[in-house]
Every structure is written in C-alpha cells, then in structure tokens.
Amino acid sequence: MSVLVFTENWDGKFKKLSFELVSYASKLAEMLNTSAIAMSIGTVADDELQKLGKYGAAKIIRATGEGMNILDNQTWVNSISDIAEKEKATVIVLSNNIMGKALAPRLSVRMKAGLGAGVSGLPKSTEPFVVYKKVFSGNAFADVLIRSEKKILTLSQNSFQLLEKPEVPEIMNVSVSLEAGAVKTQVKDVQKQTGKILLTDAEVVVSGGRGMKSPDNWGPLLELAELLGAATACSRPVSDEGWRPHEEHTGQTGKIIAPNLYFAFGISGATQHLAGVSSSKFIVAINSDKDAPIFEAAQYGIVGDAIKILPKLIEAVKEIKGK
Numbered sequence: 001m002s003v004l005v006f007t008e009n010w011d012g013k014f015k016k017l018s019f020e021l022v023s024y025a026s027k028l029a030e031m032l033n034t035s036a037i038a039m040s041i042g043t044v045a046d047d048e049l050q051k052l053g054k055y056g057a058a059k060i061i062r063a064t065g066e067g068m069n070i071l072d073n074q075t076w077v078n079s080i081s082d083i084a085e086k087e088k089a090t091v092i093v094l095s096n097n098i099m100g101k102a103l104a105p106r107l108s109v110r111m112k113a114g115l116g117a118g119v120s121g122l123p124k125s126t127e128p129f130v131v132y133k134k135v136f137s138g139n140a141f142a143d144v145l146i147r148s149e150k151k152i153l154t155l156s157q158n159s160f161q162l163l164e165k166p167e168v169p170e171i172m173n174v175s176v177s178l179e180a181g182a183v184k185t186q187v188k189d190v191q192k193q194t195g196k197i198l199l200t201d202a203e204v205v206v207s208g209g210r211g212m213k214s215p216d217n218w219g220p221l222l223e224l225a226e227l228l229g230a231a232t233a234c235s236r237p238v239s240d241e242g243w244r245p246h247e248e249h250t251g252q253t254g255k256i257i258a259p260n261l262y263f264a265f266g267i268s269g270a271t272q273h274l275a276g277v278s279s280s281k282f283i284v285a286i287n288s289d290k291d292a293p294i295f296e297a298a299q300y301g302i303v304g305d306a307i308k309i310l311p312k313l314i315e316a317v318k319e320i321k322g323k
C-alpha cells in the first residue's frame with residue numbers, strides 16, 4: 001500500500017503547488033501507516049526532484065518518453081495508473097487545478113476509484129474514508145464518504161500548508177514508450193507570460209473591483225502591487241468589462257487563490273467572489289459602503305474611497321520601505 005502524489009512541473013521546475021501536494025500526501029501516508037511516493041512526468045533534473053524529498057516523498061518516480069513533456073490526458077492517465085498499480089497505491093493525490101481536473105476523473109474511471117474532488121484538508125477518518133470539502137462556493141461544507149478500495153483526491157490549491165519532513169528519496173526512472181499516434185495533443189505554439197508574479201503563487205495580492213470606477217484608476221493599484229511584490233487580481237465584472245485581463249479574475253468562475261494577504265479595493269464581496277479568495281490568511285477590504293459584505297470576510301477594513309486611500313497606502317508603504 002502507498003499514497004501516490006502526482007506533482008506538476010513547469011519546464012522542469014516545481015512550484016509551491018507541488019510541495020503542498022507532497023506535504024499533504026506525506027501526512028496522509030502517515031495516517032495510513034504507509035509512505036508517500038511522488039511521481040513527475042517529463043524531463044526534470046535530479047536536484048529538482050530531490051526537493052520533493054524535503055516535504056516527505058520517500059520515493060520519486062520520473063516518467064519520461066517521447067511526447068510525454070506535453071499534457072496529453074490519455075497518455076498521462078495511462079502512465080499514472082500504470083505507476084499506481086505497480087506501486088500498489090491505494091490513494092492518488094492530484095491538485096484540483098486545471099490539470100488535476102482533466103486527469104482525475106479519467107483516472108477515477110480507469111482505476112474504478114472513488115473521487116474526492118476539491119478536498120480542503122486531510123481525511124476526517126480513514127476507516128471509513130471520509131474527506132471534507134467546501135461546496136456551494138464555500139457557503140457550506142460536505143463530508144464525502146469514499147467506499148471504493150482505491151481513492152483519488154484532488155486537493156484545493158493553497159489549502160494545505162507546507163510541512164517539512166526531510167527524506168532522502170530514491171529516484172526511479174520509468175521510460176514510457178508510446179505507440180505511434182498515441183499522443184492526441186499537438187502543441188503548435190506556446191506564448192509565455194513573463195515578468196509577472198503568478199497569481200496562484202503570490203503571497204500578496206492587490207485586487208480591484210467595480211468600485212475602482214474606471215480602468216484609468218488602476219495605475220496606483222499597480223504601483224502598490226509593485227511596491228509589495230504582489231500579484232494583481234480583480235473581480236469578474238472588471239474583467240468582463242475589459243478593464244483588466246481575464247487571467248486576473250478571481251472567484252467561483254475564475255482563479256481560486258489563498259495568499260497570505262489579499263487587498264480588495266472597491267470589491268463588494270459577493271459570494272461568487274469570496275469563493276475564490278476566502279482562504280486568504282488576511283483580507284484587507286477598502287470599501288466606501290460600511291455595510292459591504294466584504295467586511296464580514298475581512299480581518300482589516302477601511303471605510304472610504306479607494307481612489308483616495310490608495311495614494312495614502314502607497315506613501316505609507318514607501319515610508320516603511322524607505323523609498
């Protein structure tokens with residue numbers, strides 16, 4: 001028996017998301033009296049793979065092969081399920097991000113394994129196997145009982161802290177040879193965003209809503225983000241209006257984030273917005289309406305005009321930073 005954790009790498013590098021997954025899998029393995037095995041698909045250097053050991057991976061499997069560097073749902077699911085069978089994995093952990101959402105349901109069908117999608121913590125019990133998740137955009141919680149022998153869990157992003165449990169893992173290479181035509185996905189062009197902090201990785205996020213009134217008012221918000229080394233985000237109407245790019249939209253239909261600090265300028269705090277940001281450690285709300293729902297979710301609040309408060313905050317941060 002083992003817990004297999006599917007880690008994601010970007011051009012051969014791991015990000016916080018994968019370390020969180022390994023931390024989670026390692027704790028879960030402890031609950032099940034077994035060990036966590038991490039797997040990675042594509043070319044990743046040994047020293048990068050070893051980083052997974054810091055968070056409790058007892059063994060690391062690197063699956064490589066021609067055509068395997070690019071996500072292809074069918075071939076990757078084959079590879080994960082083969083490795084899971086060989087390693088006698090009873091639980092497989094993936095992220096509840098786009099990749100995990102593409103792979104986990106297919107894996108669940110293939111392995112006849114019950115799926116706990118979007119779990120936000122360790123199982124409440126392992127016999128019976130009950131996992132806990134947010135439902136209805138975070139307005140309620142559900143305990144999900146998984147009865148099948150094999151189980152697949154997708155972990156909500158940023159819902160589990162990094163836990164160091166240093167191991168010196170053995171690295172095992174698995175070479176995947178695919179039949180001609182097995183890879184159905186053809187990537188013809190890749191355009192990468194550069195120089196920006198990835199919203200899902202950011203520790204600090206500065207976000208604006210319709211209360212910012214116009215895209216012309218975004219300059220100071222961007223300046224504050226720059227000063228704080230923060231990523232920028234927005235509410236859905238703001239991206240729908242084309243004031244900000246769609247990749248910045250957070251919430252039920254956008255990105256789900258959990259930074260340490262989330263600034264909400266002129267955001268009402270609708271449930272659909274909070275569904276994407278309510279796991280932030282600290283929310284600072286700036287809103288002209290003292291009864292805005294965002295203040296119920298926020299730890300700190302300023303009642304006032306965001307457009308007037310932003311320059312004052314910028315000055316204060318500059319002073320603290322000696323700029």
Ligand SMILES: Cc1cc2nc3c(=O)[nH]c(=O)nc-3n(C[C@H](O)[C@H](O)[C@H](O)COP(=O)(O)OP(=O)(O)OC[C@H]3O[C@@H](n4cnc5c(N)ncnc54)[C@H](O)[C@@H]3O)c2cc1C
Pocket residue numbers: 208209210211212234235236237238249250251252253254265266267268269270271272273276286287288289292304305306307
């Ligand atoms: C199916 C569905 C999915 C959705 N998904 C999402 C989602 O993923 N993300 C999302 O964000 N929304 C989503 N929405 C929309 C959501 O319901 C809200 O309409 C939206 O979040 C409101 O955005 P807002 O707070 O920017 O704007 P508003 O609701 O217009 O609120 C603006 C706020 O700014 C304040 N304000 C006004 N002027 C100032 C000022 N000068 N200074 C300070 N504050 C000021 C106001 O008091 C108000 O609280 C979804 C809706 C549906 C139906």
